[in-house]
Amino acid sequence: MKTRLLDNRDFLAGLLFITIGAVGFGVALSYPFGNVQQMGPGFFPRILGAILVGFGVVTLVRGLRSGEPVQGGWGWFPLAVITASLVAFGWLMEHVGLVPSLVVLIVSSAYAGREFRWGEVAVLAVAMTLLALSIFVWGLGMPYELFAFEFGR
Amino acid sequence: MNRWASRAAAAAAIILTAGFSGAALAQAGYPDKPIRLIVPFPPGGGTDILGRIVSDKLSTTLGWKVVVENKAGAGGTVGLDAAAKAKPDGYTLVIAQTSNLSIAPSIMSGLPYDPVKDFSPVRLIASVPLAIVVGVNSPIKSMGDLVAAAKANPGKLLFASPGNATVAHLAGEYFQKIAGVKYTHVPYKGTGQALPDVISGRASFFVASIESATAQVKAGQLRAIAVTSLKRAPQWPDVPTVAESGYPGFEAITWFGVAVPAGTPAPIIARLDAEVSKVLDAPDVKERLNGKADVGPAEFAALIKSDHDKWASVVKEAGIKVN
Amino acid sequence: MDVLSNLALGFGVALTLKNLTYCFVGVFLGTLIGVLPGIGPLVTIAMLLPITFGLDPVSSLIMLAGIFYGAQYGGSTTAILVNMPGEVSSAVTAIDGYQMARQGRAGPALATAAIASFVAGIISTLLVAFFGPLVGKWALEFGAAEYFSLMLMGLVFSAVLAHGDLVKSLAMVVVGLMLGIVGTDVTSGLPRFSFGVVELLDGVGFTVVAVGLFAVAEIVQNLARTEKVEVFTKDVKNLMPTWADIKAITMPTLRGTALGSFFGALPGITASVAAFSAYMLEKKLAKDPSRFGKGAIEGVAAPEAANNAAAQTHFIPTLTLGIPASAVMALMLGALTMQGIQPGPQVMTSRPELFWGLVASMFVGNVLLLLLNLPLVGLWARLTQVPYRWLFPAILMFAAVGNFSLNNSAMDVYLCAAVGVLGYVFAKLDCQPAPLILGYVLGPMLEENLRRALLMSEGSFAVFVTRPISLAFLLVTALILLAMIVPTLRRGRERALEEGDAG
Numbered sequence: 001m002k003t004r005l006l007d008n009r010d011f012l013a014g015l016l017f018i019t020i021g022a023v024g025f026g027v028a029l030s031y032p033f034g035n036v037q038q039m040g041p042g043f044f045p046r047i048l049g050a051i052l053v054g055f056g057v058v059t060l061v062r063g064l065r066s067g068e069p070v071q072g073g074w075g076w077f078p079l080a081v082i083t084a085s086l087v088a089f090g091w092l093m094e095h096v097g098l099v100p101s102l103v104v105l106i107v108s109s110a111y112a113g114r115e116f117r118w119g120e121v122a123v124l125a126v127a128m129t130l131l132a133l134s135i136f137v138w139g140l141g142m143p144y145e146l147f148a149f150e151f152g153r
Numbered sequence: 154m155n156r157w158a159s160r161a162a163a164a165a166a167i168i169l170t171a172g173f174s175g176a177a178l179a180q181a182g183y184p185d186k187p188i189r190l191i192v193p194f195p196p197g198g199g200t201d202i203l204g205r206i207v208s209d210k211l212s213t214t215l216g217w218k219v220v221v222e223n224k225a226g227a228g229g230t231v232g233l234d235a236a237a238k239a240k241p242d243g244y245t246l247v248i249a250q251t252s253n254l255s256i257a258p259s260i261m262s263g264l265p266y267d268p269v270k271d272f273s274p275v276r277l278i279a280s281v282p283l284a285i286v287v288g289v290n291s292p293i294k295s296m297g298d299l300v301a302a303a304k305a306n307p308g309k310l311l312f313a314s315p316g317n318a319t320v321a322h323l324a325g326e327y328f329q330k331i332a333g334v335k336y337t338h339v340p341y342k343g344t345g346q347a348l349p350d351v352i353s354g355r356a357s358f359f360v361a362s363i364e365s366a367t368a369q370v371k372a373g374q375l376r377a378i379a380v381t382s383l384k385r386a387p388q389w390p391d392v393p394t395v396a397e398s399g400y401p402g403f404e405a406i407t408w409f410g411v412a413v414p415a416g417t418p419a420p421i422i423a424r425l426d427a428e429v430s431k432v433l434d435a436p437d438v439k440e441r442l443n444g445k446a447d448v449g450p451a452e453f454a455a456l457i458k459s460d461h462d463k464w465a466s467v468v469k470e471a472g473i474k475v476n
Numbered sequence: 477m478d479v480l481s482n483l484a485l486g487f488g489v490a491l492t493l494k495n496l497t498y499c500f501v502g503v504f505l506g507t508l509i510g511v512l513p514g515i516g517p518l519v520t521i522a523m524l525l526p527i528t529f530g531l532d533p534v535s536s537l538i539m540l541a542g543i544f545y546g547a548q549y550g551g552s553t554t555a556i557l558v559n560m561p562g563e564v565s566s567a568v569t570a571i572d573g574y575q576m577a578r579q580g581r582a583g584p585a586l587a588t589a590a591i592a593s594f595v596a597g598i599i600s601t602l603l604v605a606f607f608g609p610l611v612g613k614w615a616l617e618f619g620a621a622e623y624f625s626l627m628l629m630g631l632v633f634s635a636v637l638a639h640g641d642l643v644k645s646l647a648m649v650v651v652g653l654m655l656g657i658v659g660t661d662v663t664s665g666l667p668r669f670s671f672g673v674v675e676l677l678d679g680v681g682f683t684v685v686a687v688g689l690f691a692v693a694e695i696v697q698n699l700a701r702t703e704k705v706e707v708f709t710k711d712v713k714n715l716m717p718t719w720a721d722i723k724a725i726t727m728p729t730l731r732g733t734a735l736g737s738f739f740g741a742l743p744g745i746t747a748s749v750a751a752f753s754a755y756m757l758e759k760k761l762a763k764d765p766s767r768f769g770k771g772a773i774e775g776v777a778a779p780e781a782a783n784n785a786a787a788q789t790h791f792i793p794t795l796t797l798g799i800p801a802s803a804v805m806a807l808m809l810g811a812l813t814m815q816g817i818q819p820g821p822q823v824m825t826s827r828p829e830l831f832w833g834l835v836a837s838m839f840v841g842n843v844l845l846l847l848l849n850l851p852l853v854g855l856w857a858r859l860t861q862v863p864y865r866w867l868f869p870a871i872l873m874f875a876a877v878g879n880f881s882l883n884n885s886a887m888d889v890y891l892c893a894a895v896g897v898l899g900y901v902f903a904k905l906d907c908q909p910a911p912l913i914l915g916y917v918l919g920p921m922l923e924e925n926l927r928r929a930l931l932m933s934e935g936s937f938a939v940f941v942t943r944p945i946s947l948a949f950l951l952v953t954a955l956i957l958l959a960m961i962v963p964t965l966r967r968g969r970e971r972a973l974e975e976g977d978a979g
Contacts, residue, residue, distance in 0.1 A: 196521075222884055224883060224885060226680060226887075227674045228677070265674060316662075322891060339931055341662070342664060345806070346620075346623070349618060350620070355619045355932065356932070
């Protein structure tokens, strides 16, 4: 069975390794290489980058030969929603305080699930916010403002 | 319509009053909300402990609510940057030290804050000399021996430090320059792995804060050959200073102080200065800090400046660059 | 040196009502914060430090120590139940523990973790009592060359024993090594791969990597399943391990204890390295290594034993030499210093009640932990019955707040999200996260010590073979590699892998 390249598991893995290795190697070119006696900060990353590109090529070629497809579909939707929820949480924490950030995080991440029921999510958001407050703020005394709304900071 | 107008008027009135009496109000009622004390290092380190002593005392003796906020990263840069950008209303303090205010400008080209323009120094709270120690079996017994050994084998002595561009590292480079000797710098990540190397003699000598070597010196595993303050350290009265070992004026200390963002009203700075000074006078704090190091805003600012100039020239000559 | 009379003195101190109470408070708090991801013993101890000023030194040390090893217990719970390593060192436990939980064996997995930790705690405390001072002296022999050879051995081990496809596992180790490079280079002070982001100058935090790679990636994977598959089996099989389980975990627990005790005594080596080594050793010794990663009970017992043993023996260099073996230990030293006690070798003679009281309290604390944790197993295991659509936002909440609290900075949350994306993509491409974590943990130490060793020897590689301890590690490494090359063994490995793939 022939697999499309975009579905070819090892081809993609190889490509990813090559990319990471090449970027690492490229960036490390600006660090002094030194020599074996006095290794510079560029020595290790360049060697590692080269090795990773090598492994990547092997993986890629093996992917072309075996044609093993990626198992199951890609979950782009949950991936995007979960990632966005985390990023939103981080940003909001620094601008509007803990409580609104938590509510946004819980509600938006719950949206990534298959079943989304407003009532349930509301209860969950309240419960989780209270849990987080009691553990982190009241229990551990972490210095978070609950509501900040200070955009100037 | 009417409602909106009256609301707008009320709002305008509030803003106006706030504008006129803001400064006065700030002093009279200060502090009327929790003060955050930014500690630019993770919980548990020396800076954190200092921060907690200060916040604890201010809270218990004055009834203020001073909350320590650890904002660690990049040797304090992240926390200092956060403090620099905070509102200068007296509700944000920061514990800053030598490396943040006097060394960072010379070694980090991308430093996001300006140590002089962005901060008002409040009070110096501690100053910690460094110790120069060797393994107890080392033939080096004094600074004179150290210099002789370095001269006999240029570049062969191994100088261990707790990290690149730390005060300890710069102190070692500074001494190289002053004594006209050459040795090889071996940086460690803190003191954990460095101490065994120095005790066993794999590294020739180690420069680090007095606290980090006291236990081993007491136990007879390390020998302290000098301290880097101008006067002998109270906890080690028998150990000579580098200055009295033939290098007058040699001084390398790590100091810690409280600073606020520039633009904080002067009366608030004065109030903070007075209160922090009282904290430092408390007997239990004095004991913990091993003597008093406190000086007020003006002298603190002068210290930042003079240390900046000293370390800038050392950094330049030794060719140290971090960012 | 009369250990027994000293221990008697110690128990006299530890068993007073006051110290028993502080010990209990310590282990209880430790368990609690261990369960919560992101909050480690480091933060907790730092926060509690001011409170301890009022206590006498022994009590405060007993409580703080309890928090530390209690957290090692608690960390495994979250790792097993929701694949989120609550503690750095329980990242390994998550690999097989979580699989066991999914198969309805959360109870035995949790109980195994508790029992293995208990056994390891007791044995390693005995080691601390009997050999502490001796081991302390021996640890002084470890210089850069020894550390390098030890790390190299660890990496080669990991490569040989990697799960699944060998090339991809090796590549993942390298990705981990590169991730570990991010941050300020210890030897030269140059920032690498930081791309001008100030927060990256300290590197990517372990919690960030572990939570992103395991917890966040796992959540996305579960949500993306198109077919309606329950994440956990509905029925929770018996809560306690069976006799067969007990038999299966006995030797792994003992081996894990041995490895953990060894690593714990070395300054700079974290409990997580010990846990990884123990896991890989078990995989090597297992008749059927392919079971690992799919719910092998040995894969829970060995690393849990190792990390708890390491947590206890961390006290050896700390108390006998005054050299902190880790950041938490540095904090303990700080606590002692503030009490007016200079830690170091002289403490054992000048303040025997302090050292022996602490050692005795570790026995007490481990018993308390077992009593505390075993009854909780049933309660925790029920947690897997909670519908996933309620569970995952909660997990995410802890991941987010926990990461934020590390440095009180949003950057760690952003990085965690990014690592989560990477982790998900890797998982879809059938690349294992465990080798990546290992490379990430060992890499910086490997590079730092290699460069330091060569700097100190003026570029002579001879240091690695002229120093006996280093030579021994290198010989073992060579033997492993040789065993790899011997074709019969190799074929055996391939067969095992094929069986694994088929199963």
